[in-house]
Amino acid sequence: MSLKEQINLSRLPQHVAIIMDGNGRWAQRQGEQRIFGHQHGVRAVRDTTEAAAELGIKFLTLYAFSTENWNRPKAEVDALMELLIQTILAETATLNKNNIRLLAIGDLESLPGNCHQQLREAMAATASNTRMSLVLALSYSAKWELLDAVQRISQDVKKGTLDASAINEEVFSNYLTTVGIPDPELLIRTSGEHRISNFLLWQIAYSELYFTDKLWPEFTKEDFYTALIDYQQRERRFGLVSEQLK
Ligand code: IPE
Ligand code: IPE
Ligand code: MG
Numbered sequence: 099m100s101l102k103e104q105i106n107l108s109r110l111p112q113h114v115a116i117i118m119d120g121n122g123r124w125a126q127r128q129g130e131q132r133i134f135g136h137q138h139g140v141r142a143v144r145d146t147t148e149a150a151a152e153l154g155i156k157f158l159t160l161y162a163f164s165t166e167n168w169n170r171p172k173a174e175v176d177a178l179m180e181l182l183i184q185t186i187l188a189e190t191a192t193l194n195k196n197n198i199r200l201l202a203i204g205d206l207e208s209l210p211g212n213c214h215q216q217l218r219e220a221m222a223a224t225a226s227n228t229r230m231s232l233v234l235a236l237s238y239s240a241k242w243e244l245l246d247a248v249q250r251i252s253q254d255v256k257k258g259t260l261d262a263s264a265i266n267e268e269v270f271s272n273y274l275t276t277v278g279i280p281d282p283e284l285l286i287r288t289s290g291e292h293r294i295s296n297f298l299l300w301q302i303a304y305s306e307l308y309f310t311d312k313l314w315p316e317f318t319k320e321d322f323y324t325a326l327i328d329y330q331q332r333e334r335r336f337g338l339v340s341e342q343l344k
Contacts, residue, residue: 101323105153106330111283113157114150114326115305117297118142120289120313133177138315140185144192149319151196151230153326157279158232161297165205165239179209182236183216190220197229203275204238205246233279240299247273276301284329286322288314306332 118139125135143160150158163178186200193200200220209217217236250273254260260269271277281301287293290311294302308325310317333340 101320101327102153105323105326107154109330110153110155110326111329112155113159113280113282114155114284114286115159115161115282115298115302116146117161117285117287117295118314118317119287119291119295121315123289124313124315132174133181135313135315136178136181140181142314142317143185144189145319146317146322147198147230147232148196149322151198156230157282158230159203159235159279159282159298160233161235161238161295163204163236163238164296165237165242166296168208168237179213183213186216186220190223193220193224193232194227197227198224199227199231200224201231201233201279202236203233203243203279204236205242206236208237231279233276235297238275239296240294241296243275244300246275271300274300281305283334284308284325286310286325288312288317304334304336306334 121135121139122132123135124138125132128134146160147158162182167178168175190200200217202217202221206214206217217234247270251260251265251270255262276298279301281303282298282305285298285302285305286308288310290309292309306329308328310321310325312321333343335343
């Protein structure tokens with residue numbers, strides 16, 4: 099049986115999030131510049147998106163650029179922004195063909211103007227697609243998102259449009275950039291690092307974590323299937339005891 103056939107389609111996660119890491123190391127291992135790795139990472143983005151949509155996963159979130167990544171050498175940041183623009187431009191037609199909606203989370207205002215513009219156009223062009231949402235985390239960090247939510251909540255409480263005693267998990271979630279997106283059941287990180295790096299802290303409170311040593315440019319559909327099979331073998335207890343789940 100192929101890996102794909104081993105996946106139980108009735109127990110798929112609705113939402114898978116991925117920390118795409120290891121592009122720089124992959125490039126350096128072949129004696130190339132880091133940006134070479136980012137360019138090759140696009141192949142893995144394309145294949146993973148296709149694999150997720152084919153299976154019937156509804157949301158795929160990819161951590162593409164963190165708030166902290168702004169502090170990398172300017173040449174790398176500029177090259178990443180250019181790659182982002184080119185990729186969005188090149189892939190919008192494929193997203194439409196495959197009925198995939200593009201969304202973005204993060205401090206999008208901080209992106210260079212042309213980049214933000216390209217992103218907005220691609221999101222508008224794919225807005226009515228229903229098969230899967232591909233969510234790009236750009237200039238994203240969880241601490242930025244949580245503080246942004248707290249500030250907007252405070253303003254609404256001050257204006258009197260929100261009652262402080264009514265703030266519960268649901269209300270709070272509505273102030274996050276992930277509003278309307280269910281929490282990921284599965285979080286994958288490539289490149290062998292075992293950390294979250296300021297990704298979706300609130301949303302991954304009960305996610306299953308899966309780490310692989312594969313560097314992002316090497317990540318294939320088969321690796322994605324392997325992560326899903328691993329996920330499906332776990333018992334998600336949410337604080338209960340095993341017997342209660344039966
Ligand atoms: C992940 O690869 C992509 C981004 C953070 C933009 P890295 O660029 O972090 O690659 P490594 O981790 O240095 O190998
Ligand atoms: C996390 O990777 C951010 C993205 C994948 C976009 P980093 O390479 O920036 O994170 P650290 O430095 O390993 O924590
Ligand atoms: Mg990295």
